[in-house]
Each structure stands twice: as C-alpha cells, then as structure tokens.
Amino acid sequence: xxxxxxxxxxxxxxxxxxxxxxxxxxxxxxxxxxxxxxxxxxxxxxxxxxxxxxxxxxxxxxxxxxxxxxxxxxxxxxxxxxxxxxxxxxxxxxxxxxxxxxxxxxxxxxxxxxxxxxxxxxxxxxxxxxxxxxxxxxxxxxxxxxxxxxxxxxxxxxxxxxxxxxxxxxxxxxxxxxxxxxxxxxxxxxxxxxxxxxxxxxxxxxxxxxxxxxxxxxxxxxxxxxxxxxxxxxxxxxxxxxxxxxxxxxxxxxxxxxxxxxxxxxxxxxxxxxxxxxxxxxxxxxxxxxxxxxxxxxxxxxxxxxxxxxxxxxxxxxxxxxxxxxxxxx
Numbered sequence: 530x531x532x533x534x535x536x537x538x539x540x541x542x543x544x545x546x547x548x549x550x551x552x553x554x555x556x557x558x559x560x561x562x563x564x565x566x567x568x569x570x571x572x573x574x575x576x577x578x579x580x581x582x583x584x585x586x587x588x589x590x591x592x593x594x595x596x597x598x599x600x601x602x603x604x605x606x607x608x609x610x611x612x613x614x615x616x617x618x619x620x621x622x623x624x625x626x627x628x629x630x631x632x633x634x635x636x637x638x639x640x641x642x643x644x645x646x647x648x649x650x651x652x653x654x655x656x657x658x659x660x661x662x663x664x665x666x667x668x669x670x671x672x673x674x675x676x677x678x679x680x681x682x683x684x685x686x687x688x689x690x691x692x693x694x695x696x697x698x699x700x701x702x703x704x705x706x707x708x709x710x711x712x713x714x715x716x717x718x719x720x721x722x723x724x725x726x727x728x729x730x731x732x733x734x735x736x737x738x739x740x741x742x743x744x745x746x747x748x749x750x751x752x753x754x755x756x757x758x759x760x761x762x763x764x765x766x767x768x769x770x771x772x773x774x775x776x777x778x779x780x781x782x783x784x785x786x787x788x789x790x791x792x793x794x795x796x797x798x799x800x801x802x803x804x805x806x807x808x809x810x811x812x813x814x815x816x817x818x819x820x821x822x823x824x825x826x827x828x829x830x831x832x833x834x835x836x837x838x839x840x841x842x843x844x845x846x847x848x849x850x851x852x853x854x855x856x857x858x859x
Contacts, residue, residue: 552857559805559859560719567711576707577775582815583714584772589795589807590721591764597802598725599757600737601651602659604789605666606765608646609639611784612669613766618686618779619679628692628700628774635770636763642669643762644755651754663786670784685780689773700774710771717764722804724760733757794832798839800846803859809847 570579588610595601613635620631650661673680680686691700700706724730736743736750744750773779782788791814799810814832821828843850852859 548857555857555859556722556804560722563718563808564715567715571704571707576703578815578819580707580710580775581772581819582812583710584768584775585792585795585815586808586811587714587717587771588765588768588792589799589811590718591761591768592792593796593801593803593807594721594724594764595757595761596796598730598737599733599754599761600740601754601758603650603662603758603761604659604786604793605646605662605664605669606761606792607784607786607788608666608669609643609762609765610769610772610788610792611673611779612642613639613769614773614779614783615673615680615686617770618689618773618777621692621774622686622689625690625692627696628694631692632767632770632774635773636766639766639769640759640763643759643766647755647758647762651751651758663789666784666786666789670781670786673781673784680779683781685778686773687778689777689779691774691777706775710775713767713771717767718808721764725804729753729756794836796846798836798846800849800852800859803846803848803852805859806846806848813847 588606592603592606595603595606616638617631617635620626620634621628626634646662646665649665650658653661674682676682691706694700694705694709698705698709700709732743732748733753735746736748736753740750769783772783795810795814796807797810798813799808800806813835817832817835818828821831824831839846845853848859
C-alpha cells in the first residue's frame, strides 16, 4: 500500500503490511462513523446547514482530488461548480425535468467544460497552470453575467422547484432532501476514496511526486492529468447542482473567483492530500460563515486569521496533523 497522506509516517516505524491493515481498519471505522453521523445529524442540527456543509465538502473533496493527488493547483474550480448550478437550476425551473436528470445533465456539462479547459490548462505547469485556470474561469463568470436569458444575470435563477426524485420522493421536504443529499455525498466520498486507491490514483500520485520518472516508465502524464481534471470537474459539478436544489437558487457568487478561493481554504485547513481532511475543512469554514455572520465583513478577516494560524502552526491541516501524530494516513 502506498502512502495516502503526505504526512504519513515512514515505513521504518511500522511494518508496511501492519500499517496497511491498521489503515484499512481505521478507514472502515471512519466511514462507519460518517454514516452514523449522517443519520443522527438532522435530529440535532438544522438540515439546511448540514446540506450546505455536505455540498461544500463534496466540492472540497473534488478539488483535493485534483491538487492533493494530481498535483495540479486550480484557481478556477468555481467555473465547474457554478456552471452545474446554473444548468441544474435552469432545467428544473424552465423545463421542469426530474431532479435526477437535471443533476446528471449538470454533471455532464461541468465534466465537458473540464475536458475543454483541462486540455488547454495541462499544457502549462506550476503557477502558469493556475493562472490559466483562473483566466478560463473568469470567462465563465462574465458569460454568466451577460447571458441573462440563461443565467438571469445579476439576479440569478431564483425560486427553483425541487421536484420529485424518481417520481416517488417529494424533495420539497427538507428531511427527504437531506436523505437524498446525504446518500449522494456518502456515495461520492466512497467513490473518490476508491479512485484515490485505484491503480489510476497511484499513477496520478506518481506523476505528482515525480512526473519525469513517471514518463520514463511509460505513462502518458498529460493523459492522466486530463482524466483527473475531468473527474474533479465532474464531482465539483455534482456539488454545485446539489447546492442549487438545496437553496433553490443559482447566482453569480457560485462562479465568482472568491468561490475558488474558498475551496482552496477548505482543503488546506482540513488537510491537503488527506482523504477526510476536506470534509473537516468544509465543516470549519461553513460553520464560521454561519455562526459568525453577525460580524459582517469581519468574517473574512477571521477566516484569514485562522488560515494564517493553520499555515504557521500546522501546515498539514487539521486531519493532516492528526495523521502525522498517529502515524496512520487519514
């Protein structure tokens, strides 16, 4: 088993086979605990808040897949999140399609956009790659601002109907919608986990760590980069489409550059290149946004201060630090 987290303990402190067994056991327990938490949470917390956390956690997981395991820093991931939000909201409100079809179409649109933008961006590396993704994302922002017939411009697409899931479940009920979002979130987390630990994920990590060596072994680095870029864009689109259904609106903040900055913050606070770090990071950031809202613009300053503390005291993030202390990748 290869290391999952960048802060994992070297093999000389524990036999590889033993470490692998303990890691697998712990991950199963974490997934079981996450499942129990998802079942219990709506009885002790506001379902809308919980669904917001899950949407942004899925967005952060998608971004972490690209940066943490693909080694590609994107400053424009809001493009896929926001486009899917608009597509889903437009299909639900304008054409009255079932929510499952709207979500699938939105994910397909974000994945297609990721394929196009990824094919352009992977031709560059490092800061140039990041700047290209930012520039391309800004194109989507200005498109959303000007294409008022589709996006509603500055007003966005409001009063989106949630509809009936598979014609059986009325999503206008927050409890029913929570169950659907929780199921999608848990399934997506498990799928991302499987991708990370698949042969494809191992090759992506090899390219991240030493691209020249991976190429010398016969791997087409650009092909793998593009594939992980499209996967990340698709999962980001899934998060955006769920967000549009939960809040019944798609608006310009979904495609603004600040949204791309927020997902970077969530990932780094939780723990880059950790499986469960982005979930913790999203919970921390969304909780601050909700419970510190009375401070107004000071929320951004508080977030910046917390980010500064994280960078100065534990660069691995919350989960990354726990992983480093315990010696078990998380």
